[in-house]
Amino acid sequence: MTRQFHKMHGLGNDFVVIDAREQPVTMTPALAKALADRHLGIGCDQLILLEPSTTADVKMRIWNHDGGEVESCGNASRCVVALTGAKSLETGGGKVEGGTFGAEVEVSLPPPHFAWDEVPLTYPMDTARLPLAWGPLEHPMALSVGNPHLVFFVDDERTIELTSLGPSIEHDPAFPERINVNVASVRDGDIHLRTWERGSGLTLACGTGACATAVAAIAQKKTNSPVKVHMRGGVLTVTWAPGDPIRMRGTATHVFTGEIDLAAFA
Numbered sequence: 001m002t003r004q005f006h007k008m009h010g011l012g013n014d015f016v017v018i019d020a021r022e023q024p025v026t027m028t029p030a031l032a033k034a035l036a037d038r039h040l041g042i043g044c045d046q047l048i049l050l051e052p053s054t055t056a057d058v059k060m061r062i063w064n065h066d067g068g069e070v071e072s073c074g075n076a077s078r079c080v081v082a083l084t085g086a087k088s089l090e091t092g093g094g095k096v097e098g099g100t101f102g103a104e105v106e107v108s109l110p111p112p113h114f115a116w117d118e119v120p121l122t123y124p125m126d127t128a129r130l131p132l133a134w135g136p137l138e139h140p141m142a143l144s145v146g147n148p149h150l151v152f153f154v155d156d157e158r159t160i161e162l163t164s165l166g167p168s169i170e171h172d173p174a175f176p177e178r179i180n181v182n183v184a185s186v187r188d189g190d191i192h193l194r195t196w197e198r199g200s201g202l203t204l205a206c207g208t209g210a211c212a213t214a215v216a217a218i219a220q221k222k223t224n225s226p227v228k229v230h231m232r233g234g235v236l237t238v239t240w241a242p243g244d245p246i247r248m249r250g251t252a253t254h255v256f257t258g259e260i261d262l263a264a265f266a
């Protein structure tokens with residue numbers, strides 16, 4: 001039996017979205033990985049499954065390209081708000097509120113966590129400036145915006161060899177649940193960001209990466225809120241003050257609707 005899916009993206013960070021609110025789907029890491037495969041499946045950075053929720057309008061579950069289930073996805077949150085009209089999403093990273101503003105969608109992620117065991121790290125460290133380095137990347141800030149992130153501020157993010165440094169940082173034993181790796185520069189008050197995503201590698205944009213980096217930059221007084229975050233796939237605007245939720249605004253694009261026989265991938 002075939003199932004409908006939606007191919008969507010937020011700034012080129014692309015998703016396969018399956019609405020399983022009325023007809024359940026049993027998703028497994030192997031099935032998510034097979035569907036995400038760009039040669040043998042549909043192809044996406046993240047697989048998104050929508051389920052019924054008792055605490056929000058929709059429950060959103062997220063699997064990375066490697067088939068691992070994770071807590072949060074900022075760009076997919078905007079896509080799900082655009083697709084369903086939901087005003088609230090239940091996610092593993094907390095409740096996300098959303099709304100549409102003209103051509104853009106804004107989502108509000110729960111306030112960030114800075115405690116070492118909430119990121120999480122393997123052992124206590126000062127999360128504002130970890131005493132760790134990998135080649136030219138040193139002393140990142142570690143935080144959770146629903147999912148775990150490291151933020152490195154560098155002179156020029158374009159010069160960093162993220163395809164080789166990203167995997168070794170992601171898999172470092174200091175991060176028991178692995179970690180998303182952001183390298184950023186602040187130029188004329190704007191953030192310029194590249195993200196190595198846990199479980200998906202280099203993507204054209206990472207919404208939670210943009211939020212984590214904006215929070216780190218505002219907390220360290222490198223820029224002011226609201227701040228524009230430029231990534232290869234486009235620009236997001238992030239608004240945050242200490243103690244507050246993190247608001248992220250940008251586009252959410254529906255590319256096409258298709259049908260797929262899930263049993264053929266089992």
Ligand SMILES: N[C@@H](CCC[C@H](N)C(=O)O)C(=O)O
Pocket residue numbers: 013045046064070071072073074075076147148180197198199200203205206207208209
């Ligand atoms: N692309 C997403 C983040 C997806 C999850 C991330 N790779 C993780 O493992 O936490 C975004 O837009 O936030």
